[in-house]
Amino acid sequence: xxxxxxxxxxxxxxxxxxxxxxxxxxxxxxxxxxxxxxxxxxxxxxxxxxxxxxxxxxxxxxxxxxxxxxxxxxxxxxxxxxxxxxxxxxxxxxxxxxxxxxxxxxxxxxxx
Amino acid sequence: xxxxxxxxxxxxxxxxxxxxxxxxxxxxxxxxxxxxxxxxxxxxxxxxxxxxxxxxxxxxxxxxxxxxxxxxxxxxxxxxxxxxxxxxxxxxxxxxxxxxxxxxxxxxxxx
Numbered sequence: 074x075x076x077x078x079x080x081x082x083x084x085x086x087x088x089x090x091x092x093x094x095x096x097x098x099x100x101x102x103x104x105x106x107x108x109x110x111x112x113x114x115x116x117x118x119x120x121x122x123x124x125x126x127x128x129x130x131x132x133x134x135x136x137x138x139x140x141x142x143x144x145x146x147x148x149x150x151x152x153x154x155x156x157x158x159x160x161x162x163x164x165x166x167x168x169x170x171x172x173x174x175x176x177x178x179x180x181x182x183x184x185x
Numbered sequence: 186x187x188x189x190x191x192x193x194x195x196x197x198x199x200x201x202x203x204x205x206x207x208x209x210x211x212x213x214x215x216x217x218x219x220x221x222x223x224x225x226x227x228x229x230x231x232x233x234x235x236x237x238x239x240x241x242x243x244x245x246x247x248x249x250x251x252x253x254x255x256x257x258x259x260x261x262x263x264x265x266x267x268x269x270x271x272x273x274x275x276x277x278x279x280x281x282x283x284x285x286x287x288x289x290x291x292x293x294x295x296x
Contacts, residue, residue, distance in 0.1 A: 104282065106284075113288065113289075114288055114289075115189070115273045115275070115286030115287050115288050115289055116228070116273075116286050117286070118283060118284065118285075121282070121283065129283060164227075164228065166228075168282070170282065171215065171216070171277065171282045172216070172218075172233055172277075173218070173230040173233060174230065174284060175230070176220075176227055176228040176229070177227065178227045179227060179228075
């Protein structure tokens, strides 16, 4: 089966610019996650979706971050405006329910 | 915040040797999972052990879980250069399927 697809793989922007990341989960996976991973750290959950509903967004900085999962399939994570500290790898993952999560390759964001 | 904490932070061994990594966590869990991350394949699930299990095997991997000590270990036997990667433990607790990752152990297997 095809894995989790993310795009772009790399993005370089200047601070205060907007940026968006896209994720297509594995077919049939109802649960979708967005994680942030800083260098030398483990992934940290930003938001979790069950179908189209955001069921855990407690770690999402809502002043500048937003996410959507229209029709319960693809998802988009947006940052507006980006700050220097947002430079990191943004990972998308999906799963059926509890247990194993399948991760995409990530988007490496550099904010200059 | 990260619940799991891996030990050691970095480990360097020779091909063929065994590698052991440890993970400690703070709160009760439903299960504990180990993931591997390298630049070539991203983050990949290795093994899951449930809170009522004490030991689990998968190929060259052996995982133990001690819920009384809130700790787990991952043993990789007969290591290969291709095992070079960062290894993360992740705990799942509560009813929301949320995974909390540690900072990882960087394993280097020298040929």
